[in-house]
Amino acid sequence: MRPWLFLLPTLVFLAAFTYVPALRIAIEGLPALPKLLVPENASSLRVTLLYVLLNVPLSILLGLLAALALEGNGRLRQWVRVLVFHPVILPTVAFAAVFLYLLNPLGPLQGLLRGLGLQNPLGDPLGAFLAVVLVGVLKDAGLYMLYYLAGLQNIPKELLEAAQVDGAGRALAFFKVTWPLLTPTTFFVGVMAALGALRNVDHIFILTKGGPTGATDHVLYRVYTLGFEYFDFPAASALSLALLAFLGLLALVALPRLERGVHYDA
């Protein structure tokens, strides 16, 4: 009896704000599943997949590189760490609004952008997509850096010294010692990054509203559009259900496989 009593407050809130609405979404969404078979949804799915495929590796790589470069205690390093980390603290909306200004065709970066052949990045499908990816990556990389810094601290120095004694160069030591021992961190960061890429779309509201011509129409943004702009709640519920099913599948099938490559014995 006691454990249930302790659980009660949490359960009441979860039931009121998660379980019951989820049930309603299932009831409303299931019959509307066939409605999902329209070209707009297919294109939105393609956009989302590309977004995840670019966003996840890039943000992990950036986080890892920053951690490797900024490990240790120098004062300069601490400051640069703050610089890399600060987008995590900023509200996504504010962070994205800064880019709205920077990427304006007549804004401060116009020379650079013109050099890249992107005179009006947010007004161009490819440019807008890359901008959305860039903002997402920069926003999250700082957090992943933090996890990697923690991961690096857990690697026993003796192992690296032993590798050095055995004549391994820095690159070899990284690939044979550091990287394998970071796999738990990478696994965790990877899961976080994938979930983040599927869940965080605030910057799309600010930068592109899914446009131009649907180039940044992330599935979650589309759920919002269907539900709260077209007021087609069945279709929005159905799309949420589909997304949930996809995430569930990912968790059940893909994660255990990936986890096999993880070393937990550092």
Place this chain on the structure above:
Amino acid sequence: MARDWRKQTVGLLVALGLAFGQKTTITFYYPVGVAGPLARFIEAYVADFEKANPDVEVKTVFGGNYEENQAKVVAAIKAGTPPDTAILLSQQLFTLLSMDAIEPFDPYIARDPELKQAVSDFFPAFMMNSTLDGKVYSLPFQRSTPILYYNKEAFREAGLDPNRPPATWDELVEYAKRLTKRDAQGRVVRYGVAIPTENRSTWLLEGLVIQAGGLLYDPQGRGCKVLVNTEPVRQAMQFKRDLAAVHKVSPEGVIAWGTTPGDFAAGKVAMIYHSTGSLGFIRDNARFEFGTAFQPKKVRYGVPTGGANFYLFKGSDPKKREATLRFIKFMTSPELQARWSIDSGYVAARRASWSLPIMKEYVKKWPQALTAREQLAYAKAELPAYNLQQVKDIIAEAEQAVVLGQKDVREVAREAQARVDQALAPFCSR
């Protein structure tokens, strides 16, 4: 001193308690659609209303932009707690009717001479989206038309007459070519003209379509006939494309709505198409002399009206309804409309506003404010349709595809027409 203060507080609390006993509380949702501190103005008007009507308390809900505010009101309706009144786009009439959420004003107009007077005093162009089958479903509040803003200093620099803005599309292109300024390397420092292609909105496109002699909908279509596959629509879309691709006087790609007034005020674009609602922002931020003008014609002048109106929602009791109507009358009175127009740049919707001393003085100082009012003579109702947002999205996406040069305009218009018809079918096949 301290005791005095305490006594006053007690007195105030007693007074408040008494007041609460008889107070009628009404809820009011409102949006802000253009740049500037407009929410603060609206809250100040509400405070003034409450001061003049101590028996009414207005609970204001700032709903965000037009679309977000609409979403909040619809959510409230679906939850069974509709607001007493809300300011929503005038073109949402059919969507709101399909939800069976709103009531016409007619019974109250018949009973209330003041309201009747108000209805006949609004500019007819601003009532076009309000009426259906002879019934009045909404009253104008924040109304606008899109106009042409131009930089007079840039005109002088380019050898153009600053008091003769372009009157036709051809002139617009010709002027824009002269106004586009490049540096030694051939990079553009100032564009000639910018016509935003906003995501999710068809407003500026509608203006171009009217100027080309068409209309985006059939006025007899009762929200069910949206016309995309027509020659004027194709001309309008192609014109926007050509400004950048052929004439090179406009930035390539889709031009954002939100940042355009800022670009104009910073002198980076010499002419822009934008809402009169942005006049306040441009007035306060441009450091050069600027003019406003009718949007140039192709075969005729014309723009859609825009902006939002007061609606009455079903499910209000008579006491609340009476208080709500008193509030709406206050907010649409000539005095308040004049004040609102001066604060924001929206067009005062009452004709009587314009003969008030404060308005006359304002217009003398800022004759730019007159353009939108005069342009009303050429204005048409803004696209009224069921399933409004989806219809607008389809058309806006088609327009973007043309502006980006992704597809041929004929193909785009044909496809968009088919998709629009499909989006309307569930509401219109009955």
